[in-house]
Amino acid sequence: MGKCEQCIIRQFNALKSLHKEDLIRITGCKTSKKLRKGEVIFEEGENINGVFCIREGVCKLTKLSPNGKEQIVRLVIKGDLLGQRSLVSNEVANLTAVAASDMEVCFIPKQEILFDLSQNINFSMNMLKSMAEELKLSENIIVDMAQKTVKQRLAETLLYLKENFGEDINGFLNIILTREDYANIVGTATESAIRLLSQFKKEGLISAEGKKIKINNAEALKLVE
Amino acid sequence: MGKCEQCIIRQFNALKSLHKEDLIRITGCKTSKKLRKGEVIFEEGENINGVFCIREGVCKLTKLSPNGKEQIVRLVIKGDLLGQRSLVSNEVANLTAVAASDMEVCFIPKQEILFDLSQNINFSMNMLKSMAEELKLSENIIVDMAQKTVKQRLAETLLYLKENFGEDINGFLNIILTREDYANIVGTATESAIRLLSQFKKEGLISAEGKKIKINNAEALKLVE
């Protein structure tokens, strides 16, 4: 799918600190893949044996809870590396990764990344930084989950999506999720997510055409109680 | 408080991969401190400028949510390093650290740790591993928060405490928390935590003498619905 040393995507993740010769080496052993929305990249409990660099699209990181409900723990987007945690701790995947849109990903085998981690201190420092960032986000989600209402969490999710995916020319969010996805991010029943989105719509905070959602009043969403 | 190169505590964290000469260097610039239960080690938003190595005791990592409720995100125990995340990302603290028991901690200035991270690949690899572990725990807590009932979370908390702190000769947990602390870990109202602990007691799953709690039936706690 092209050469790593010419790929601009690496600017967005820890791979930016690799040298040209390392990138050329990686080009030689990486594999690229196109995925359709809904395809599974890897499952909880699976050996990943490398990291995925997301060239295009979005992916849901989910976990099935014992009651059979799926929780979306995080969205991984274009430019992110996927599978860092498992690589570093040398463990099987803790989460399942499912394409939330059509995607293009490159897979870099574990030993290549481990080699670079052992040689290039900037690279390992950058990976430390990106894991630190993930950790902070996760800590903040824990607090939100524990202390905020479903309505507040849904409002925050909408604002997060606007912030991170932007809007198209008509003001609709550049990411399409089902109501069930919203419920699985927020950690609520699908019916509750639907009801609350309807309510936001009635109150004029958002508008919706099918799955496409437009945020009309971000300020009011921030103040939802 | 003694010399790092002779301190056994470092075996429990990333500092184990430092060489003798580095430990001697660190001994020369570290400071040690005794803290009483309830004392604040650092607050959310504060510049930490180093890491703390916990020699003795337990510390709560908390965050105040906008509704004024405190959430305990994690307990940091003897042997752990505190402040890794802020150090690596060069940001202010995301959480507040409060002594949950009397403590002994050593403070190592930022530049020393950064120096070792830049020199010693084993050290940075071990720090990556410990952050990966924290990240996995946090992801799992998110799922629990979103999908499990308060009762289940409280039962899990009790089992977690038994697992990580052990029991004294009479079977009581080796960690003393208030009912409010339990509520702040689980993410519920103090009254709810009290009620559920009373219920567990009535059902014989635990017994309690004041703040001391004994787990009588771990198997049943695992099966709480």
Added chain:
DNA sequence: ACATAGGTATGATTTTGGTCATATTTAAAT
């Protein structure tokens, strides 16, 4: 020993959100 504050306990009531049931709309497959 007594006052005080913080912590524990429990009841009554309300709110939030989950579950179940049932339409209706939309998208996908052939």
Added chain:
DNA sequence: ATTTAAATATGACCAAAATCATACCTATGT
């Protein structure tokens, strides 16, 4: 184009948990 399945929507009801109120217990300092 028609069928079928999946997604959305809404009502009715129920369960979990928050809130408010009050009482009691237990350390702590004076």
